[in-house]
Amino acid sequence: MVEPAPGNAPATRFPCDSCGADMRYAPGTGEMVCDFCGNRTPIDGTTPEARARAVTEMDYDRVLSGLERAEMEETIVMPCPNCGAQVTFGTDVHAMECPFCATPLVAGTGTHRHIKPRALLPFELNERQARAAMTDWLGRLWFAPNGLRAYARKGRKMSGIYVPYWTYDADTQSSYTGQRGTIYYVTETAYRDGKPVQVQRQRINWQPVSGRVARWFDDVLVLGSTSLPKKFTDALAPWDLTALEPYAPEYLAGFVSEGYTIGPEDGFAEARQVMDATIRRDVRFDIGGDRQQIASVRTRVSDVTFKHVLLPVWLAAYKYNGKTYRFVVNARTGAVQGERPYSAIKIAIAVILGLILAGIAGYFLALQEGVVQ
Known part of the structure; x- marks a missing residue:
C-alpha cells in the first residue's frame, strides 16, 4: 500500500551565473530569469528517453503490492491548520502565508517521503496575465461587491502553484443486462366537453437485452488534494496532457508546489467512478432503441497504470469584510473559477x-x- 504523502517540490536553488541571486522560471519562455540583473538561461532540453519516460505510467498493481518500486523524493512541508493544504517550503524559507487561504505558516523541520512527479505542465501565463483574466471574470459578475473588485485588481500578487494530480489508464471489458424500449402509439377514444375524440397515446414495448462493451481509458485525471474545491479544479479543464514535460526542478523555481493528500489508491477509486459513468453511457448506446433500462453491469478492469503529474494554476486568496474569497486561474488557458461574492x-x-x-x-x-x- 502506498501511503498519501504531503509534499512534492525540491528545495533546490538556482543561483545566477552573473550575480549569484536566485533565478526563477519565466512562464511561457522555457527559460530561467534573474530578477536582479536580468540574466536569462534556457532550461536544458530533455533527451528523447526522458520525454518518453515522462508520459510512461507505472503499473498500478505492481507498485501497490511492492513488486515495482516507484521513484520517491523527500521535501519539507507545513500543513496549513486552517484549510489543510500541504505547502512545500524551500530550505531558505522559514515563514510564509498559505496560498490557499492566507493563513500564516511556519516551516517545520521534518521531511516527507512521497512518490516523485513523473511530469508537469509548465506555467504558460505570467502573474500579470492571470490577474487580468481574474479581474475580467470578476467584472462580468454584476452582483460582486465593487470593493472586492478593486481590492483584487490592486491587491497583492497571485500565487503560482503546481497542483498534484494522478492520471490512470485502464482496459475495461463490461457485460450487461437490461431492457430496450421501443415507442409506439395507439389510438384511443377520449371525451372532451362531453364529446368523444380520437387521441394518440404513447406506449413503450420493453424487451430484455444483454451484451458486452469494451473501452480503453487513457489519462483519466484525478485531483490529488482537497485544499481547493473540486468543482473549481474540474471546471478548469481541459488540460492538454500531450504537452507534458519531464519533471525538472527548474520549472518549479519561483513557484509553490502542493503535496498530494489523496494517494494513488483513493485516486483510483475516484477514477473508477469516472470510468463507470462512461461505461454506462456506452451500455445505453449499445442497447439502442428509444429508451434504455440497465439492470446490471459487471466490469473487468485490467492493465491499470498511473503516474503523478503537476498542473499549474494561479491562485488568489483575498480576505474582504472578514471572509476569504479564492479565485483560481488555469495557468495554461486562462480559464477562471472562484467563489462568487454577492x-x-x-x-x-x-x-x-x-x-x-x-x-x-x-x-x-x-x-x-x-x-x-
Whole structure:
C-alpha cells in the first residue's frame, strides 16, 4: 500500500551565473530569469528517453503490492491548520502565508517521503496575465461587491502553484443486462366537453437485452488534494496532457508546489467512478432503441497504470469584510473559477428595480384593458 504523502517540490536553488541571486522560471519562455540583473538561461532540453519516460505510467498493481518500486523524493512541508493544504517550503524559507487561504505558516523541520512527479505542465501565463483574466471574470459578475473588485485588481500578487494530480489508464471489458424500449402509439377514444375524440397515446414495448462493451481509458485525471474545491479544479479543464514535460526542478523555481493528500489508491477509486459513468453511457448506446433500462453491469478492469503529474494554476486568496474569497486561474488557458461574492446592496437595488418595473408593466397592461381610466 502506498501511503498519501504531503509534499512534492525540491528545495533546490538556482543561483545566477552573473550575480549569484536566485533565478526563477519565466512562464511561457522555457527559460530561467534573474530578477536582479536580468540574466536569462534556457532550461536544458530533455533527451528523447526522458520525454518518453515522462508520459510512461507505472503499473498500478505492481507498485501497490511492492513488486515495482516507484521513484520517491523527500521535501519539507507545513500543513496549513486552517484549510489543510500541504505547502512545500524551500530550505531558505522559514515563514510564509498559505496560498490557499492566507493563513500564516511556519516551516517545520521534518521531511516527507512521497512518490516523485513523473511530469508537469509548465506555467504558460505570467502573474500579470492571470490577474487580468481574474479581474475580467470578476467584472462580468454584476452582483460582486465593487470593493472586492478593486481590492483584487490592486491587491497583492497571485500565487503560482503546481497542483498534484494522478492520471490512470485502464482496459475495461463490461457485460450487461437490461431492457430496450421501443415507442409506439395507439389510438384511443377520449371525451372532451362531453364529446368523444380520437387521441394518440404513447406506449413503450420493453424487451430484455444483454451484451458486452469494451473501452480503453487513457489519462483519466484525478485531483490529488482537497485544499481547493473540486468543482473549481474540474471546471478548469481541459488540460492538454500531450504537452507534458519531464519533471525538472527548474520549472518549479519561483513557484509553490502542493503535496498530494489523496494517494494513488483513493485516486483510483475516484477514477473508477469516472470510468463507470462512461461505461454506462456506452451500455445505453449499445442497447439502442428509444429508451434504455440497465439492470446490471459487471466490469473487468485490467492493465491499470498511473503516474503523478503537476498542473499549474494561479491562485488568489483575498480576505474582504472578514471572509476569504479564492479565485483560481488555469495557468495554461486562462480559464477562471472562484467563489462568487454577492453584494447585498446590489441585490436589494435589483429587487427594488424589479418591483418598480413590474409595477409599471402592470399599470400599462391595466390601461390597455381599460381598467384604469
